[in-house]
Amino acid sequence: xxxxxxxxxxxxxxxxxxxxxxxxxxxxxxxxxxxxxxxxxxxxxxxxxxxxxxxxxxxxxxxxxxxxxxxxxxxxxxxxxxxxxxxxxxxxxxxxxxxxxxxxxxxxxxxxxxxxxxxxxxxxxxxxxxxxxxxxxxxxxxxxxxxxxxxxxxxxxxxxxxxxxxxxxxxxxxxxxxxxxxxxxxxxxxxxxxxxxxxxxxxxxxxxxxxxxxxxxxxxxxxxxxxxxxxxxxxxxxxxxxxxxxxxxxxxxxxxxxxxxxxxxxxxxxxxxxxxxxxxxxxxxxxxxxxxxxxxxxxxxxxxxxxxxxxxxxxxxxxxxxxxxxxxxxxxxxxxxxxxxxxxxxxxxxxxxxxxxxxxxxxxxxxxx
Amino acid sequence: xxxxxxxxxxxxxxxxxxxxxxxxxxxxxxxxxxxxxxxxxxxxxxxxxxxxxxxxxxxxxxxxxxxxxxxxxxxxxxxxxxxxxxxxxxxxxxxxxxxxxxxxxxxxxxxxxxxxxxxxxxxxxxxxxxxxxxxxxxxxxxxxxxxxxxxxxxxxxxxxxxxxxxxxxxxxxxxxxxxxxxxxxxxxxxxxxxxxxxxxxxxxxxxxxxxxxxxxxxxxxxxxxxxxxxxxxxxxxxxxxxxxxxxxxxxxxxxxxxxxxxxxxxxxxxxxxxxxxxxxxxxxxxxxxxxxxxxxxxxxxxxxxxxxxxxxxxxxxxxxxxxxxxxxxxxxxxxxxxxxxxxxxxxxxxxxxxxxxxxxxxxxxxxxxxxxxxxxxxxxxxxxxxxxxxxxxxxxxxxxxxxxxxxxxxxxxxxxxxxxxxxxxxxxxxxxxxxxxxxxxxxxxxxxxxxxxxxxxxxxxxxxxxxxxxxxxxxxxxxxxxxxxxxxxxxxxxxxxxxxxxxx
Numbered sequence: 001x002x003x004x005x006x007x008x009x010x011x012x013x014x015x016x017x018x019x020x021x022x023x024x025x026x027x028x029x030x031x032x033x034x035x036x037x038x039x040x041x042x043x044x045x046x047x048x049x050x051x052x053x054x055x056x057x058x059x060x061x062x063x064x065x066x067x068x069x070x071x072x073x074x075x076x077x078x079x080x081x082x083x084x085x086x087x088x089x090x091x092x093x094x095x096x097x098x099x100x101x102x103x104x105x106x107x108x109x110x111x112x113x114x115x116x117x118x119x120x121x122x123x124x125x126x127x128x129x130x131x132x133x134x135x136x137x138x139x140x141x142x143x144x145x146x147x148x149x150x151x152x153x154x155x156x157x158x159x160x161x162x163x164x165x166x167x168x169x170x171x172x173x174x175x176x177x178x179x180x181x182x183x184x185x186x187x188x189x190x191x192x193x194x195x196x197x198x199x200x201x202x203x204x205x206x207x208x209x210x211x212x213x214x215x216x217x218x219x220x221x222x223x224x225x226x227x228x229x230x231x232x233x234x235x236x237x238x239x240x241x242x243x244x245x246x247x248x249x250x251x252x253x254x255x256x257x258x259x260x261x262x263x264x265x266x267x268x269x270x271x272x273x274x275x276x277x278x279x280x281x282x283x284x285x286x287x288x289x290x291x292x293x294x295x296x297x298x299x300x301x302x303x304x305x306x307x308x309x310x311x312x313x314x315x316x317x318x319x320x321x322x323x324x325x326x327x328x329x330x331x332x333x334x335x336x337x338x339x340x341x342x343x344x345x346x347x348x349x350x351x352x353x354x355x356x357x358x359x360x361x362x363x364x365x366x367x368x369x
Numbered sequence: 370x371x372x373x374x375x376x377x378x379x380x381x382x383x384x385x386x387x388x389x390x391x392x393x394x395x396x397x398x399x400x401x402x403x404x405x406x407x408x409x410x411x412x413x414x415x416x417x418x419x420x421x422x423x424x425x426x427x428x429x430x431x432x433x434x435x436x437x438x439x440x441x442x443x444x445x446x447x448x449x450x451x452x453x454x455x456x457x458x459x460x461x462x463x464x465x466x467x468x469x470x471x472x473x474x475x476x477x478x479x480x481x482x483x484x485x486x487x488x489x490x491x492x493x494x495x496x497x498x499x500x501x502x503x504x505x506x507x508x509x510x511x512x513x514x515x516x517x518x519x520x521x522x523x524x525x526x527x528x529x530x531x532x533x534x535x536x537x538x539x540x541x542x543x544x545x546x547x548x549x550x551x552x553x554x555x556x557x558x559x560x561x562x563x564x565x566x567x568x569x570x571x572x573x574x575x576x577x578x579x580x581x582x583x584x585x586x587x588x589x590x591x592x593x594x595x596x597x598x599x600x601x602x603x604x605x606x607x608x609x610x611x612x613x614x615x616x617x618x619x620x621x622x623x624x625x626x627x628x629x630x631x632x633x634x635x636x637x638x639x640x641x642x643x644x645x646x647x648x649x650x651x652x653x654x655x656x657x658x659x660x661x662x663x664x665x666x667x668x669x670x671x672x673x674x675x676x677x678x679x680x681x682x683x684x685x686x687x688x689x690x691x692x693x694x695x696x697x698x699x700x701x702x703x704x705x706x707x708x709x710x711x712x713x714x715x716x717x718x719x720x721x722x723x724x725x726x727x728x729x730x731x732x733x734x735x736x737x738x739x740x741x742x743x744x745x746x747x748x749x750x751x752x753x754x755x756x757x758x759x760x761x762x763x764x765x766x767x768x769x770x771x772x773x774x775x776x777x778x779x780x781x782x783x784x785x786x787x788x789x790x791x792x793x794x795x796x797x798x799x800x801x802x803x804x805x806x807x808x809x810x811x812x813x814x815x816x817x818x819x820x821x822x823x824x825x826x827x828x829x830x831x832x833x834x835x836x837x838x839x840x841x842x843x844x845x846x847x848x849x850x851x852x853x854x855x856x857x858x859x860x861x862x863x864x865x866x867x868x869x870x871x872x873x
Contacts, residue, residue, distance in 0.1 A: 062619075134529035198765070231844050238722075327753040328566075328567040328750075328753065329564050329566065329567075329753060332566060332567075338566070339566035339567050339569065339570040340570050340843075340859060341855075341859075342566075342567065342862070343567070343570070343858075343859045343861075343862025343863050344858035344859035344861075344862055345853055345858070345862075346862045347858045347859070347860075347862040348858055350861070350862075351818070360585045360712065360713075360714050360715075360735070360738075360749075362585075362714075362751055
């Protein structure tokens with residue numbers, strides 16, 4: 001059983017039923033998708049040109065499908081509609097707010113993931129190697145700092161961002177254009193399963209819906225709305241990521257862009273954003289500074305990481321040792337680890353992202369010094 | 370009269386058969402040696418003449434021509450003296466010639482007629498057996514070494530007169546006991562080292578899997594002391610290995626006159642030339658990497674070695690052999706070594722708080738390190754100066770002795786030998802990529818740990834394999850067939866990756 005009300009579920013199914021018609025309309029520049037999504041059911045049927053006689057049947061079919069959705073067992077996901085308190089508050093700020101949000105995993109997980117300030121990482125599907133690394137590093141450090149990373153599960157930047165966040169054990173939300181139970185693109189199925197297992201996959205479209213082209217900008221507005229800040233890692237000038245950035249700006253949210261090489265075609269989009277006055281983002285610290293406040297980055301990261309090892313007193317002691325720059329012998333003494341366990345423990349801290357190697361000089365804490 | 374006696378000349382660390390022919394005929398007294406002799410061989414004439422006369426033998430008057438065949442090979446050193454003398458005696462009818470074909474002879478003469486030891490007797494004896502000689506005559510000082518070779522009757526003689534008596538059948542050869550292995554343990558014991566648990570653990574892993582190791586720490590922290598103890602925890606050399614080691618050291622003249630009981634430890638100074646390290650010279654001589662064959666090559670201050678010298682180590686570390694070409698002479702030397710490098714954290718070598726190095730200096734220092742060698746190094750460990758507590762606390766429990774650690778290492782090696790039977794690898798460090806993935810079964814936890822860091826830029830394919838090999842060795846040390854998450858985590862802690870250095 002789901003908590004969403006029948007009207008909201010019907011709306012989702014209706015959108016699916018009208019998908020091909022909306023596709024046709026949305027391909028014309030004078031009728032952008034978001035304008036259509038802002039319409040009531042009646043107006044939408046009118047606008048998409050459904051013949052008078054067919055409308056009743058269409059709505060009835062949508063209602064029937066919605067009833068089936070409502071009876072769907074909620075074990076591996078559910079629907080939350082805008083009349084529910086658990087509906088992500090940020091989404092409500094959209095003028096064309098999605099009525100229902102289909103999500104995988106338990107609802108309280110989605111609530112937890114959207115409670116703090118999520119950050120959306122977006123960018124090209126065919127990024128440069130450097131940008132892909134940047135996205136991964138960004139996702140990882142944000143994840144380590146306890147910030148939920150929102151992205152779209154596409155190839156390239158999206159996938160790298162998700163991977164980074166998951167590697168750090170952080171929160172990840174994937175917003176799909178298709179139904180949330182469909183791994184799309186299919187080649188990212190493994191990643192889809194990981195996000196589904198650790199984080200949450202959400203969509204405005206009902207279960208099983210296939211993706212249409214117009215659903216991607218529609219999806220982008222959800223990403224922009226879910227996130228406190230949207231960061232464009234790398235995008236060409238005609239990239240969908242710029243659309244997401246525009247949506248975020250419309251909502252009055254922060255938009256950041258990683259600088260790319262001047263003259264690089266792959267980076268024209270993000271560089272354009274910087275020229276237009278977006279926050280330049282060099283690393284996760286810049287993002288955290290923008291989302292929280294200057295200087296908060298270190299604290300957030302430290303807290304986020306610390307939280308993750310809070311139930312392991314040995315790792316906590318070890319982290320203290322690294323922060324004050326002790327030698328390995330001193331670390332071993334303080335933490336009570338034997339030599340053979342010490343390196344493993346340090347590697348785990350490094351993997352979480354709390355410490356890193358500094359050349360040949362051993363380990364330093366990532367948040368101090 | 371014409372006589373010919375066989376001997377063996379050193380050629381690299383092998384020996385090559387040489388026939389010493391002497392032709393004696395009437396004419397003005399003259400003595401000439403042909404066949405590319407060097408100065409030491411040419412001077413042999415005077416030693417032979419004096420030795421024969423001082424031993425109560427005749428030096429034949431007449432025209433003497435000695436030929437060292439094959440004529441195109443350069444001959445060097447004094448080890449032809451005795452052969453030349455015997456050939457001369459045979460040519461002048463002072464010893465019977467019918468048995469001489471079964472003998473190979475080698476040794477340096479003093480003017481008094483007594484014999485001095487020569488280098489490389491073991492290589493000579495191996496050559497003599499290979500060429501089918503039944504008896505080998507060597508100075509008695511070298512006889513035990515030569516007697517290591519089975520299937521060859523080794524005769525040690527003190528003087529030329531004694532050899533004549535032997536050939537005449539007036540005396541029986543003395544029995545020769547093969548070289549005993551040396552009992553002393555010069556390399557020290559791991560129990561002497563206080564603290565340094567991290568480095569000791571790294572040494573143990575390195576020894577167990579045959580991994581190359583890099584130690585990082587300030588001067589005086591004990592890097593050399595630790596490395597020097599590595600042979601004491603490596604598995605003792607097998608008899609064949611001991612013979613190999615002894616033969617190389619004998620050729621180089623650095624043997625202690627006993628059979629090697631420990632693996633060699635060589636620590637060349639960082640100013641060494643490339644040929645000094647990998648071998649070379651007019652007549653190719655083995656370099657340090659060959660002298661460390663089956664043992665440990667320790668490069669202290671690794672960043673200070675010349676680029677060319679370090680580059681030269683690439684091939685030996687890859688294949689366990691080194692090919693050198695000098696002039697027209699190619700030579701191949703065995704060079705299966707474990708490499709242990711040591712370096713400071715930064716060029717000044719001071720502790721982090723006192724360091725005054727600029728970023729540029731540090732970057733340059735690391736760049737010198739990276740490149741040719743670091744991708745052959747599996748482990749990195751830290752050596753800090755021992756704390757006062759460790760030094761003062763005399764009551765502290767004594768550290769494990771080398772023997773205890775060695776027992777674990779040997780057990781781990783045996784597991785590897787069983788597993789790797791039928792492959793080209795002898796230990797974990799020698800496994801190539803496909804073999805690594807095949808022989809390292811990861812459990813689910815280990816897999817997810819590895820996957821969580823398996824990302825672009827974080828761990829290249831090669832680095833990935835390196836971590837797997839290390840984890841394999843760590844599990845072997847514990848006697849486990851499956852590799853667990855803890856093994857992988859520890860391996861990750863000791864891993865050394867180039868991007869970290871390049872970025873630093």
